[in-house]
Amino acid sequence: MNFHIKNFRNYLVLTFFSLIFFWSAYSFCGNFFVNPVYDSLVKLTSPARMSEDIVVVTIDDSSINKIGRWPWKRKYYADIFEYLENIARAKTIAFDSVLVSYGEKNDDTEFFKRFSALKRVIPGVFFSKNKSHFLNKNEEQLHKIFSAKFFVNVEDKRNKEFKKASEYASSSFSLKEIIDSSQSMGSVLSFPDKDGIIRKAEHLFRYKESYYPSLALAVYKQLYPGAKFMLQEKFFKVTTEKNSFDIPVFTDKNGSFSYIKWYRSENGSYPYNTISAWKVIRSYENIKKGKPSLLDASVFTDKIVVIGATSTATRDIKSTPLKFDYPGVYIQATVIDNVLNNEFIHRSSKFQEILVLFITVIIGFLAIFYLQPLYSSILLTFLAVGYFYVCLFFLYPNNFAPDPVTPVVFIACTMLLGYGYKYFMEDARKGKVKKLIAKYVSKDIMEEILKDPDRIKLKGKRSDISILFVDIRNFTYLSEILDPEQVSELLNEYFSVLIPVIFKYSGTVNKFIGDAVMVIFGAPLENSDHPQNAVKCAFEILKKINELKVKWVLEENKPDISIGIGISSGEAFVGNVGSEERFEYSAIGNTVNVANRLEGFNKLYKTSILISESTYERVKDTVKVEEIDSVHVTQNSEPIKIFELKGLK
Numbered sequence: 264m265n266f267h268i269k270n271f272r273n274y275l276v277l278t279f280f281s282l283i284f285f286w287s288a289y290s291f292c293g294n295f296f297v298n299p300v301y302d303s304l305v306k307l308t309s310p311a312r313m314s315e316d317i318v319v320v321t322i323d324d325s326s327i328n329k330i331g332r333w334p335w336k337r338k339y340y341a342d343i344f345e346y347l348e349n350i351a352r353a354k355t356i357a358f359d360s361v362l363v364s365y366g367e368k369n370d371d372t373e374f375f376k377r378f379s380a381l382k383r384v385i386p387g388v389f390f391s392k393n394k395s396h397f398l399n400k401n402e403e404q405l406h407k408i409f410s411a412k413f414f415v416n417v418e419d420k421r422n423k424e425f426k427k428a429s430e431y432a433s434s435s436f437s438l439k440e441i442i443d444s445s446q447s448m449g450s451v452l453s454f455p456d457k458d459g460i461i462r463k464a465e466h467l468f469r470y471k472e473s474y475y476p477s478l479a480l481a482v483y484k485q486l487y488p489g490a491k492f493m494l495q496e497k498f499f500k501v502t503t504e505k506n507s508f509d510i511p512v513f514t515d516k517n518g519s520f521s522y523i524k525w526y527r528s529e530n531g532s533y534p535y536n537t538i539s540a541w542k543v544i545r546s547y548e549n550i551k552k553g554k555p556s557l558l559d560a561s562v563f564t565d566k567i568v569v570i571g572a573t574s575t576a577t578r579d580i581k582s583t584p585l586k587f588d589y590p591g592v593y594i595q596a597t598v599i600d601n602v603l604n605n606e607f608i609h610r611s612s613k614f615q616e617i618l619v620l621f622i623t624v625i626i627g628f629l630a631i632f633y634l635q636p637l638y639s640s641i642l643l644t645f646l647a648v649g650y651f652y653v654c655l656f657f658l659y660p661n662n663f664a665p666d667p668v669t670p671v672v673f674i675a676c677t678m679l680l681g682y683g684y685k686y687f688m689e690d691a692r693k694g695k696v697k698k699l700i701a702k703y704v705s706k707d708i709m710e711e712i713l714k715d716p717d718r719i720k721l722k723g724k725r726s727d728i729s730i731l732f733v734d735i736r737n738f739t740y741l742s743e744i745l746d747p748e749q750v751s752e753l754l755n756e757y758f759s760v761l762i763p764v765i766f767k768y769s770g771t772v773n774k775f776i777g778d779a780v781m782v783i784f785g786a787p788l789e790n791s792d793h794p795q796n797a798v799k800c801a802f803e804i805l806k807k808i809n810e811l812k813v814k815w816v817l818e819e820n821k822p823d824i825s826i827g828i829g830i831s832s833g834e835a836f837v838g839n840v841g842s843e844e845r846f847e848y849s850a851i852g853n854t855v856n857v858a859n860r861l862e863g864f865n866k867l868y869k870t871s872i873l874i875s876e877s878t879y880e881r882v883k884d885t886v887k888v889e890e891i892d893s894v895h896v897t898q899n900s901e902p903i904k905i906f907e908l909k910g911l912k
Contacts, residue, residue: 277684285624288676292669298458300668302584305608308659309585311529316603317596318563319535320347320543322572329541333576337366337374339544343570346547348383351563355485357478359451359571359579359595361387363435371440379444385481386441387451388413390468392517394432405436406471413448414473415484418493421514425496429518431470449481453581453594454520460582461589463520464598466499466510467492479598482567486603494519497612501605508605513612522608523594524601524662525585533593538562540570567603569596611665623670627677631685640678647674723838728785729797729830729878730855731770732862733761733804735778736825744822753821754778760807768800769793773849779862783850786837794832794881798908801828801872829861831875853896860896861905868892872908879906886911 320343327333340358347353365371378384388409391397399405419426436442450468455461468475476484483501484490493500498509499519512519526534538558546556571592572579583589601607611619626646630639647670654667735741735757742750761780765772769790770782782800785793808826815821835852854877861873868891879888888906895902 277680281624281680284676284680285620285673288672289620289669292666292672296668296672297666298456298460298462301462301664301666302460304655304659304667305525305584305664306527307655309525309527310660311527312534313528314526314535314596314600316567317535317600318353318566318568319533319537319592319596320540320568320570321537321590321592322540322570322574322577324574324576326539326541326544327574327576330544333574334366336370337362338370338377339540341374341377342544342547343540344381344384345377346543346550346560347563347568348381350547350550351560351568352565353383353563353568354565355482355567356381356384357449357482357567357569357595357599358384358386359478359569359592361389361435361451362437362441365438375440375444378441381444382446383485384445385447385449385478385485386437386445387478388437388448388475389435390431390450390452390470390475391433391435392431397433397435399436401439405439405442406434408439408442409434409436409448410471410473412442412445413475413481415467415476415480415492417467417474418491419469419474420493420495421519422496425514425516425519426469428516429469429514430472431468434470447476447481447485449476449478451478451591451595453591454517455582460584461523461594462584463522464594464601465518465520466512466602467494467519469518477598478595479602482599483602510602510605511607511609513610521601522610522664523583523597524606524608525583525597526600527585533590535569535593535596536562567599569599571595606662608662608664616666616669619665619670620673623673624677627674628681631678631681636682636685639681643674643678647671650674723836723840725834726786726789726837727793727833728783728835728837728850728854729793729832730835730850730858731782731784731797731801732829732858733780733782733801734827734862736827736866738778741822741824753815757808757811757824760811761804764800764803764807767803768796770796770800781855781859783837786850787848794830794878795885797830797832797878798872798874798882798886799911801830801908802911804828805871826871827862827865828872829858829863829865829874830872830878831855831858831861832878832881833857833875853900857896857903864894864905868907870907874906874908876904876906879904884912 322335330339344356344358347356389397421429437445437448442448450465452465452468453461454463454465456463464477464479466477466480468477487503489504491502493502494512496514496519497512499512499521500509501507510521512521514520528534542557546558546560550556569592571590573590573592579591580588581591581594583594623646627643630642633639634642650670651667654665658665659667741753745753757778758775758780762772765780765782768784769788770784771786773781773783782797784790784797784800790796805826805828808824812823816823831854833852833854835850835854837850838848840849840851857875857877861875864873865871870891873891874882874888879886887909889909891905891907893902893904
């Protein structure tokens with residue numbers, strides 16, 4: 264019962280410590296490892312390709328050098344827009360910028376007039392969670408026009424808590440003239456994580472209980488005017504007359520987001536055909552003057568054109584898994600690309616992540632506790648490496664991105680906990696074994712055994728040893744005249760005197776047979792002095808028992824006792840004897856039989872210690888003896904001389 268209680272307590276402690284340990288590992292990985300490793304795998308597995316449907320026009324450093332210092336007059340924007348829509352016949356034009364302030368009056372007047380004639384340009388708008396971020400002088404008027412023209416009809420099936428949490432508090436809108444003339448507008452807001460890296464995009468922006476599209480969704484809506492939208496916590500459903508698809512999203516307190524699928528070019532630049540804005544402006548000027556264009560307009564024909572700034576002056580530089588200096592215009596182009604091809608990264612839900620971690624831990628502990636350490640360590644190492652290998656070469660390239668690092672860390676933690684627990688349990692078990700050994704062998708022998716277990720051959724071998732039997736004379740009579748409790752008390756005190764003496768001379772207590780004790784000298788650790796140790800032990804046992812007799816008889820009024828000791832030396836089989844279910848360490852052979860018979864002969868010859876002829880030959884230079892007789896130990900054996908030990912020289 265105590266064993267089961269202790270085991271239960273051990274498992275309870277292991278479980279409690281494991282929960283704390285794994286929770287710490289989970290938090291640590293989430294804060295420091297998951298995103299960086301995710302970024303690395305995304306970068307390694309991003310396909311190298313150039314989109315044929317999207318072209319990027321950049322206001323880069325060369326454009327500012329060619330056209331003039333920043334900010335530009337707005338007539339240059341009008342030149343770019345008119346060239347792309349009227350000359351190049353672009354399919355749609357996404358402008359990754361927000362026009363919120365007026366400039367020079369004449370320039371603005373010309374720009375607004377020219378802009379009002381355009382039908383395919385989609386300007387940007389900006390939203391904020393901060394209510395005081397944008398303060399528009401004509402807020403109500405702008406919102407009335409903005410909401411009437413650009414809201415998106417969405418069936419939002421998220422719960423009220425998520426709807427309320429995703430609400431934006433203010434909007435930049437744009438200039439009234441831009442709002443009046445635009446056919447569509449889209450949010451250019453990007454969402455960096457806590458570490459400043461952009462990994463996700465939001466498609467719908469809830470503002471004053473209405474929904475507005477991102478720049479990418481505005482492009483899609485312009486291309487497919489009849490598209491219908493439904494938003495749930497795990498997906499954003501888009502339906503057109505010819506097609507229907509689900510964009511994977513995850514919903515939290517900030518909104519509903521998709522993880523961006525990134526692309527890279529083969530030459531290490533950006534994955535979209537890029538044209539410098541100054542070339543577009545100069546081409547348009549040349550065409551109006553009847554001069555040759557710098558560009559082939561077909562580059563833009565039936566293409567989605569995204570316009571944005573990349574110059575150092577504009578500082579529209581973001582951090583992404585691909586690069587730490589990634590221009591925002593390419594992020595917008597990538598999200599548009601994702602929406603058009605429904606190619607976003609699927610990431611595991613919290614439930615799926617925890618389920619994988621739970622299964623990982625269970626497999627780990629089962630392997631550790633039921634397999635040999637070598638096999639379990641190999642299995643778990645292959646499991647960790649295999650999981651990471653599958654993520655890198657199969658899942659991430661196919662747009663599935665589970666947590667790449669926490670399961671691997673959990674496997675390592677499981678190994679640390681499991682092997683640590685087994686180590687401490689093994690240490691505790693060794694402590695129990697040590698205590699158990701201490702009951703049978705001396706401290707010196709025990710230390711030697713623990714120091715070098717290979718010296719012990721418990722499977723059995725023939726060894727040269729000495730055997731000592733000691734027995735109480737007339738013990739049966741004592742058992743009859745004393746109560747069982749008194750007998751037990753007497754034996755306990757008797758053995759308490761015997762055992763230290765046996766250990767002192769490196770003896771191994773082999774077994775207790777009632778009041779008799781069998782002792783082995785020279786095993787399990789070999790010792791050439793075992794005959795000398797045996798006779799010295801016998802003399803000291805006799806001395807201690809005589810002292811005990813005085814105490815019992817004179818002081819405690821207990822019965823007088825006498826003992827007999829038999830010693831024999833020679834070869835015997837020493838090792839584990841028994842069945843697979845139960846065995847014990849013992850000695851078998853004629854040497855044992857002789858010692859046992861000699862102990863019994865003490866009663867016949869009225870002696871206390873008898874030794875065999877083989878023992879005498881080895882100790883004759885150190886002991887005083889008297890030859891007693893020549894006896895047959897067994898019926899068919901040759902007679903041997905037996906000697907009574909009288910003293911030590």
